[in-house]
Amino acid sequence: MNPLNALAATDPALVHMIAAEEARQFYTAKLIPSENYASSAVMEATGTVLTNKYSEGYAFKRYYEGQQFIDQIESLAIDRAKALFGADHANVQPYSGSPANLAVYTGLIPKGSDNQRILGLGLPAGGHLTHGWKVSATSRFFQAAQYGVDPVTHLLDYSAIAAQALEFRPAVLICGATAYPRIIDFAKFAEIAHACGALLVADMAHIAGLVAGGAHPSPVPHADAVTTTTHKTLRGPRGGMILCKSQHAAAIDRAVFPGLQGGPHNHTTAGIAVALKEAATPEFRAYAHQIVANSRALAATLQSEGLPLATGGSDNHLILFDATALNATGKQAAQAMDLAGLEANFNSIPFDTRSPFDPSGVRIGTPSLTSRGLKEAEMAHVGKWIAQAIRGREDAAVLARVRGEVFDLMAQFPPPGFEQPYPARP
Numbered sequence: 001m002n003p004l005n006a007l008a009a010t011d012p013a014l015v016h017m018i019a020a021e022e023a024r025q026f027y028t029a030k031l032i033p034s035e036n037y038a039s040s041a042v043m044e045a046t047g048t049v050l051t052n053k054y055s056e057g058y059a060f061k062r063y064y065e066g067q068q069f070i071d072q073i074e075s076l077a078i079d080r081a082k083a084l085f086g087a088d089h090a091n092v093q094p095y096s097g098s099p100a101n102l103a104v105y106t107g108l109i110p111k112g113s114d115n116q117r118i119l120g121l122g123l124p125a126g127g128h129l130t131h132g133w134k135v136s137a138t139s140r141f142f143q144a145a146q147y148g149v150d151p152v153t154h155l156l157d158y159s160a161i162a163a164q165a166l167e168f169r170p171a172v173l174i175c176g177a178t179a180y181p182r183i184i185d186f187a188k189f190a191e192i193a194h195a196c197g198a199l200l201v202a203d204m205a206h207i208a209g210l211v212a213g214g215a216h217p218s219p220v221p222h223a224d225a226v227t228t229t230t231h232k233t234l235r236g237p238r239g240g241m242i243l244c245k246s247q248h249a250a251a252i253d254r255a256v257f258p259g260l261q262g263g264p265h266n267h268t269t270a271g272i273a274v275a276l277k278e279a280a281t282p283e284f285r286a287y288a289h290q291i292v293a294n295s296r297a298l299a300a301t302l303q304s305e306g307l308p309l310a311t312g313g314s315d316n317h318l319i320l321f322d323a324t325a326l327n328a329t330g331k332q333a334a335q336a337m338d339l340a341g342l343e344a345n346f347n348s349i350p351f352d353t354r355s356p357f358d359p360s361g362v363r364i365g366t367p368s369l370t371s372r373g374l375k376e377a378e379m380a381h382v383g384k385w386i387a388q389a390i391r392g393r394e395d396a397a398v399l400a401r402v403r404g405e406v407f408d409l410m411a412q413f414p415p416p417g418f419e420q421p422y423p424a425r426p
């Protein structure tokens with residue numbers, strides 16, 4: 001890592017905290033499916049003088065002078081995004097995924113139109129807050145309704161979604177998820193959108209890296225607009241991006257700026273440009289396919305340990321398991337895993353009867369461990385440790401033993417972005 005010499009002189013207390021977080025990230029097994037490790041190149045790009053510049057507007061049409069190099073950087077990121085995903089148009093300015101979603105609805109649904117309806121996957125079924133969930137501003141500014149998943153299989157039921165969409169007649173139909181372990185059929189969603197006269201928005205934040213690497217079908221040919229974060233499977237800096245058909249480009253650009261945002265974060269734009277270059281390599285394609293292979297292997301081990309999985313398996317980067325089968329709530333399970341060096345988050349499972357503050361499920365994923373180079377053989381160890389930590393959640397000796405084994409394994413697989421000397425073991 002960067003030795004942080006200047007920061008150490010200015011703010012040693014902060015350096016101490018950052019060093020502790022570095023050691024935590026190095027030795028724990030990061031299983032949160034929305035997280036990853038940015039490369040050293042991405043982090044270097046984000047830590048540059050680009051943070052000093054204001055650039056309201058778009059390349060060659062700015063409201064501040066001094067944009068000669070910022071225009072080049074933003075254009076490079078846009079060109080790489082369009083090439084990688086085969087998109088007509090790209091906007092790389094959204095601060096993250098939530099602002100990108102709000103910008104797309106704002107851009108696609110004209111002000112004053114009679115139809116302000118959006119229809120997305122409900123949060124308890126794996127959708128995101130910004131797909132119109134009741135506590136999100138997206139349900140305050142638009143008239144939102146939600147579809148769910150099949151009560152038995154927990155899979156998206158495209159006939160039921162079609163029936164609901166024909167009845168509700170949304171202006172925008174949203175597909176994409178934060179906790180759905182299966183392939184999403186974007187062509188089917190496009191058929192549904194066309195049949196009910198809606199525009200289709202796909203939120204591919206979780207799977208953007210899989211799409212870039214050819215390990216999940218792309219929404220880009222099917223959707224009017226596609227939103228994504230840039231830091232999940234895509235492995236870039238914290239940021240957001242919108243891809244869209246050319247006929248929506250002007251409206252979406254206007255919705256991002258001046259509609260919702262001020263100056264773009266140019267240091268982040270540079271980091272996104274680097275990540276997009278990295279994602280266009282054969283190594284990244286192999287990485288994307290290994291994420292899925294690892295997820296399948298981890299899912300199989302968890303099942304053999306008696307943990308039921310939502311939808312019965314995984315064919316992307318993500319697994320949602322029901323911890324109550326091992327006599328723990330989702331929160332108890334996630335906390336026990338954390339003590340054992342296995343970082344996850346508790347999550348509702350479809351049709352959960354427990355509260356979202358202590359639901360039945362735990363959500364895990366393989367993007368980060370795959371970035372470290374772990375493969376199927378190591379996934380079998382990780383799956384067993386998860387079950388051991390949950391079963392032994394009240395036994396400090398079990399948790400300490402698993403934590404030691406996890407730390408030993410992680411030390412053999414240093415993550416991207418960490419350079420020698422590696423942090424001391426906490």
Ligand code: DSN
Binds near residue numbers: 034097128178
């Ligand atoms: N917080 C992200 C996730 O964990 O899926 C979504 O915004």
